[in-house]
Amino acid sequence: xxTLNLQKMLNDLLSHSDSVRSLPAESQDKLRKNAMSLPxxxxxxxxxxxxxxxxxxxxxxxDLDAYARQMETLTINTHMAAGKMKRSYAGAIEEADxxxxxxxxxxxxxQL
Amino acid sequence: MLQLLHIxxxxxxxxxxxxxxxxxxxxGDAPKAxxxxxxxxxxxxxxxxxxxxxxxxxxxxxxxxxMQNIEKQxxxxxxxxxxxxxxxxxxxxxxxAYKLLRESAVxxxxxxxxxxxxxxxxxxxxxxxLTNIDSAFAGIQPGEEISNHDPLAGFEDRFYPMHSERTKVxxxxxxxxxxxxxxxxxxxxxxxxxxxxxxxxxxxxKPEAETLSRLFGDxxxxxxKGPNGADYILDLSTDKKSVRIQMTEVPxxxxxxxxxxxxxxxxxxxVQPLDAKNAxxxxxxxxxxxxxxxxxxxxxxxxxxxxxxxxxxxxxPVGSMIFLSNEEITRRNFDTQKDEKFIDSLVVKKxxxxxxxxxxxxxxxxxxxxxxxxxxxxxxSTLFDAKNxxxxxxxxxxxxxxxEANTEMQTAEVRRYLDQVAGNLARSSIFGTNSELYKDSYxxxxxxxxxxxxxxxxxxxYTWKETGVTVSYDxxxxxxxxxxxxxxxxxxxxxxxxxxxxx
Numbered sequence: 094x095x096t097l098n099l100q101k102m103l104n105d106l107l108s109h110s111d112s113v114r115s116l117p118a119e120s121q122d123k124l125r126k127n128a129m130s131l132p133x134x135x136x137x138x139x140x141x142x143x144x145x146x147x148x149x150x151x152x153x154x155x156d157l158d159a160y161a162r163q164m165e166t167l168t169i170n171t172h173m174a175a176g177k178m179k180r181s182y183a184g185a186i187e188e189a190d191x192x193x194x195x196x197x198x199x200x201x202x203x204q205l
Numbered sequence: 206m207l208q209l210l211h212i213x214x215x216x217x218x219x220x221x222x223x224x225x226x227x228x229x230x231x232x233g234d235a236p237k238a239x240x241x242x243x244x245x246x247x248x249x250x251x252x253x254x255x256x257x258x259x260x261x262x263x264x265x266x267x268x269x270x271x272m273q274n275i276e277k278q279x280x281x282x283x284x285x286x287x288x289x290x291x292x293x294x295x296x297x298x299x300x301x302a303y304k305l306l307r308e309s310a311v312x313x314x315x316x317x318x319x320x321x322x323x324x325x326x327x328x329x330x331x332x333x334x335l336t337n338i339d340s341a342f343a344g345i346q347p348g349e350e351i352s353n354h355d356p357l358a359g360f361e362d363r364f365y366p367m368h369s370e371r372t373k374v375x376x377x378x379x380x381x382x383x384x385x386x387x388x389x390x391x392x393x394x395x396x397x398x399x400x401x402x403x404x405x406x407x408x409x410x411k412p413e414a415e416t417l418s419r420l421f422g423d424x425x426x427x428x429x430k431g432p433n434g435a436d437y438i439l440d441l442s443t444d445k446k447s448v449r450i451q452m453t454e455v456p457x458x459x460x461x462x463x464x465x466x467x468x469x470x471x472x473x474x475x476v477q478p479l480d481a482k483n484a485x486x487x488x489x490x491x492x493x494x495x496x497x498x499x500x501x502x503x504x505x506x507x508x509x510x511x512x513x514x515x516x517x518x519x520x521x522p523v524g525s526m527i528f529l530s531n532e533e534i535t536r537r538n539f540d541t542q543k544d545e546k547f548i549d550s551l552v553v554k555k556x557x558x559x560x561x562x563x564x565x566x567x568x569x570x571x572x573x574x575x576x577x578x579x580x581x582x583x584x585x586s587t588l589f590d591a592k593n594x595x596x597x598x599x600x601x602x603x604x605x606x607x608x609e610a611n612t613e614m615q616t617a618e619v620r621r622y623l624d625q626v627a628g629n630l631a632r633s634s635i636f637g638t639n640s641e642l643y644k645d646s647y648x649x650x651x652x653x654x655x656x657x658x659x660x661x662x663x664x665x666x667y668t669w670k671e672t673g674v675t676v677s678y679d680x681x682x683x684x685x686x687x688x689x690x691x692x693x694x695x696x697x698x699x700x701x702x703x704x705x706x707x708x
Contacts (some may be wrong), residue, residue: 139341
């Protein structure tokens with residue numbers, strides 16, 4: 094592989110690296126600039142490092158996406174369940190109030 | 206030791222191959238089904254994980270408030286069980302709503318926890334990568350005289366805001382302890398302190414250098430484990446005036462799931478004079494581990510070049526492959542809350558169109574340690590495509606090994622490829638037979654059928670279930686037909702599978 098190809102490959106990997114993106118913009122620029130001027134052997138070493146990262150990140154990101162989707166659904170479901178609870182509870186209180194009113198009425202009737 | 210590991214990996218590679226071949230023997234259906242599953246488009250939520258977490262926390266709070274109201278009303282303990290709920294008289298609707306809420310809250314907590322664990326895993330990979338990037342900057346050319354270069358020098362300059370662990374470490378100027386104190390210190394503790402110093406940089410005090418010399422005794426190599434579980438190899442120079450330090454960057458347990466167990470990757474080398482004022486000649490017995498790894502890499506690349514040249518010729522039948530990695534990985538199964546092991550292999554494979562593709566094979570490992578050959582997933586590598594399957598794909602710690610496909614493997618590969626291209630053809634038929642997509646798929650399939658005529662299973666046909674479009678091939682007349690029957694328009698068409706589309 095020519096130096097130019099190595100640079101292109103490395104630049105591409107650096108652009109897509111989560112690790113590199115976690116750095117502040119200034120450090121990213123500095124890193125990219127320094128990486129492009131590395132000797133071929135070290136450039137290859139860095140390519141391997143970044144490819145290794147991608148390989149490790151892929152299943153993690155896949156799981157994270159799956160968890161995020163589940164969380165999104167469950168959040169909606171939980172809000173809905175809380176609303177349902179609110180309505181059921183209010184309904185039950187209403188029923189209990191009505192029963193109390195009736196009981197009170199019966200008591201009042203007895204007192205009369 | 207590396208050689209031994211290499212042999213172990215190589216033998217396990219063949220074991221996986223045998224297992225994979227078993228799947229091919231069994232026919233093409235199993236791999237195809239798993240391919241479809243693996244290739245399902247990943248649906249990524251629009252919101253960030255952080256936003257989703259905030260929303261989930263608000264939902265949890267909402268749920269807890271509602272549950273607390275009920276628990277207070279009926280004098281129930283927090284997160285009551287079914288048995289506790291049965292003891293109180295509660296209206297059916299409220300009871301059902303409470304149970305639903307409790308279940309939702311439990312599941313939500315589980316997913317939040319799982320997400321956090323994954324994020325920690327992600328962070329560990331980021332940390333490792335940044336450290337390894339730094340090592341790449343400090344890499345040593347083969348044949349270059351080892352200098353006093355410190356891989357950590359300039360680190361802060363390069364990534365100063367990151368690596369808080371390292372950048373936060375500020376060393377005071379070492380106060381030289383008296384000889385008496387050194388004599389009394391626990392040698393193990395002293396060795397650990399020295400390791401710590403080696404890891405973080407800094408010159409030795411005279412007593413420390415003497416302790417280090419004693420640590421070597423009559424040996425010229427010491428291997429050990431330092432802070433954070435990193436591995437070290439210390440070599441004493443031939444004039445006993447310098448020490449060469451080779452170290453792994455991170456402990457293995459935080460390396461992430463992709464790391465094969467027992468593999469030590471020495472990613473940095475530096476030389477520390479034992480006497481700063483009278484530095485030695487820095488001559489060491491034997492090359493450094495990094496140089497060995499570099500040599501190993503070059504050897505593996507040569508091997509790969511040979512294998513690749515073979516795979517590109519007609520001598521290598523369809524379905525033949527080159528194994529490039531074979532690692533055991535562990536993933537958490539959220540449903541069962543158990544870790545599951547997989548064998549993950551990167552291979553370069555010859556498809557039925559005669560082109561080479563980088564493919565990942567993944568097979569689960571049972572509790573008994575046996576690879577489940579019925580569940581091999583094959584996915585196109587996202588890292589390498591047909592254009593860059595050059596030597597950069599080769600790892601220093603795995604010797605590539607070629608596998609020549611037998612008849613069963615060839616038939617299975619042809620069948621799998623035909624099914625895929627036929628799937629594309631059937632799907633593109635919705636755009637009409639004059640569409641470029643349709644013509645392209647048709648020609649591609651026709652070419653594959655002609656090229657692999659001897660391997661096409663008799664009566665082969667493919668039906669796109671959702672729409673009833675059938676692609677069939679008349680072996681005798683060598684004609685390809687696309688027919689539509691009982692279309693079900695209410696089912697949306699699947700996205701075409703372009704996994705093996707030419708680049």
